[in-house]
Amino acid sequence: MRARYWHALEDGRIQCDLCPCFCKLREGQRGLCFVRAxxxxxxxxxxxxxxxxxxxxxxxxxxxxxxLPGTPVLSFGTAGCNLTCKFCQNWDISKATQFDRLQDQASPEAIARAAKEIGARSVAFTYNDPVIFLEYAVDVAAACREAGLKTVAVTAGYITAEARKEMFGVMDAANVDLKGFSEDFYRTLCTAKLRPVLDTLEYVRHETNCWLEITTLLIPGKNDSAAETQALSQWIRQRLGPDTPLHFTAFHPDWRMRDTPPTPAATLQTARRIALENGLRYVYTGNVHDEAGQSTYCHCCGERLVGRDWYDITSWALTGDGRCAHCREACGGVFEPRPGAWGSRRLPVRLELHGQMDTLT
Structure with a gap:
């Protein structure tokens, strides 16, 4: 499919304008992401x-x-990535350059239809970054909206100002991976820049109706210092607001950082405490078993609003309009009167092509 966001250069090359990599290509060449050619x-x-x-x-x-806590989401990705994170936790997909990994074929309409058939409430673009398959993601989002489904972008937010308008203008929710809070971290470990990610976060929060949450993977000795955690938390509080949920997740040795030790649970708990002390209302720990750190609490009275044990909802104290059942203080988010009951299940599905009809098997 013909891509958007590019222009011709005077020297005969063409420049991709989708992300801040600004790859300049001659005939037959591919960008850093590998999928735009x-x-x-x-x-x-x-x-x-x-x-x-x-x-x-x-x-x-x-x-x-x-x-929409507790609800099922149909998740999918493609291949490739526009960052080169040495700590990538999905490297077998995001770093894939062999197209035989792409085994499932589906039109946007087929994906929306499949999500409806299995009872999913939303469709997530994940596993690799949807920024690099923007045209496909946008078309799927349109089909989902037509079918009454929500869409979710799980992304590093490394996208140009013009392209982010289209990308996040059709998303209902996004989790943006704020990988660290220094230009040095982004430059040395991701071959990228921090500033465009911060710009994306501010744009999504203030210029769209897309619900925003943030994830930071804490890597021992790289981005887990108390000073960096405090600076990151203060920036979120000041520029995005205290209701922006922040997830601190545990690193495990992978890709090109197999010699770096996994993140201790105590590091996540310390980061969570620092963020709360700096005014953020909803801070979570991930990739570890920590019911207290994974549950949602009222920022006013301290009552537990949503209890979680990994991905299972264990308690619910929100009113139908998303308020604390004890003190009636509003909780930021997109909620329904009752949570879903999907639990922690993971269900692989396959979309197959039969004649002109995509069906779920």
Missing amino acids: RQENELILTTYGRSSGFCVDPIEKKPLNHF
């Missing part, structure tokens, strides 16, 4: 309609704790 003097998206797989997950796994 120059072909016959234009830029094309090589993965349109192709996926690395589909799975029904709990929405909390994205992670989103304030968006």
